[in-house]
Amino acid sequence: MPIAVKTFPALSEAASALAGDRSARFLAGGTLVMRALNEGDVSISTVVRSTDRAFAEIRPAGARIVLGAGVTMSQILANRELAFLHPVARAVGGPAVRGAATVGGNLFAPAPYGDMAAALLALDATVQLQGGYGGREMLLEEFLGNRDRQTGVIVASVAIARPAGPDAFRFRKVSRVKPKGHLGPVDRAHLPLSGGRIAGRASPTGDGADSGPGQGGGAGAGRARPSTRPASPRRSPSRPRARRPRTMRSPAPGTAARCCPCI
Numbered sequence: 001m002p003i004a005v006k007t008f009p010a011l012s013e014a015a016s017a018l019a020g021d022r023s024a025r026f027l028a029g030g031t032l033v034m035r036a037l038n039e040g041d042v043s044i045s046t047v048v049r050s051t052d053r054a055f056a057e058i059r060p061a062g063a064r065i066v067l068g069a070g071v072t073m074s075q076i077l078a079n080r081e082l083a084f085l086h087p088v089a090r091a092v093g094g095p096a097v098r099g100a101a102t103v104g105g106n107l108f109a110p111a112p113y114g115d116m117a118a119a120l121l122a123l124d125a126t127v128q129l130q131g132g133y134g135g136r137e138m139l140l141e142e143f144l145g146n147r148d149r150q151t152g153v154i155v156a157s158v159a160i161a162r163p164a165g166p167d168a169f170r171f172r173k174v175s176r177v178k179p180k181g182h183l184g185p186v187d188r189a190h191l192p193l194s195g196g197r198i199a200g201r202a203s204p205t206g207d208g209a210d211s212g213p214g215q216g217g218g219a220g221a222g223r224a225r226p227s228t229r230p231a232s233p234r235r236s237p238s239r240p241r242a243r244r245p246r247t248m249r250s251p252a253p254g255t256a257a258r259c260c261p262c263i
């Protein structure tokens, strides 16, 4: 089926085009949308994108920093002012994914994804929304609570306050499988609790470096609580490890399927 690609210089025009077409999908970095298209998602017949410069800009706004929703994880990693977000951006996929995946797109990524969304939530972010009718601002928390009902709306930007000091905000990705880097069992079981805000993200399936899109339909982000569970006892050698079957899962609406856990 042919797919129409519509590009608009202004985000407001893109939002109008989205609002008027139920089969249109906004395209940001495309890490999930292009995958869905390549896998034959017939619910999408039009892809809407925007070349609005503000969409990919990082700019200070008084005590806050505004991240255009089209800012990529790599852009964050290249920006010293955003050092507090570097561990978060680094936790998202591999280099190729980070070069394309956007802040806005991460707000829509199904669980267990959403590392950036979880961090922004802990930073009390607000989102600027652009609809066909105009724009409005709301708390990220409120936005995520109604995310699935926000059709025809584009997230234009996300605003956060700079954390007060180096220890005021920390991020730790918690995973059941060994993620990139080297979290030991003790690290995995305990998040540090030494004041400040902690954005953590527990992954039920093991998100690691490049796991594929998750189980579908998840909330995407949440304020993480430090785990108080003790490290799990060593597995007895006589007990076989339970394995997840490597089967193709039915994709949740609007998400791509996962055909094996290694992609």
Ligand SMILES: Cc1cc2nc3c(=O)[nH]c(=O)nc-3n(C[C@H](O)[C@H](O)[C@H](O)COP(=O)(O)OP(=O)(O)OC[C@H]3O[C@@H](n4cnc5c(N)ncnc54)[C@H](O)[C@@H]3O)c2cc1C
Pocket (backbone or CB within 6 Å): 025, 026, 027, 028, 029, 030, 031, 032, 033, 034, 069, 070, 091, 092, 093, 094, 097, 100, 101, 102, 103, 104, 105, 106, 107, 108, 109, 112, 113, 114, 115, 116, 153, 154, 155, 156, 207, 208, 209, 210, 211, 212, 213, 254, 263
């Ligand atoms: C191999 C792989 C590994 C990954 N690993 C991780 C990981 O470890 N941690 C993690 O958190 N995430 C991970 N991800 C998910 C990744 O973060 C998301 O794919 C990415 O953030 C989505 O951004 P995008 O710009 O590519 O979105 P797109 O694919 O362009 O869009 C995704 C969805 O969001 C909507 N959307 C995008 N931007 C906006 C906007 N501004 N306004 C309204 N709607 C919008 C689109 O319409 C679409 O429905 C991984 C993805 C892949 C493919």
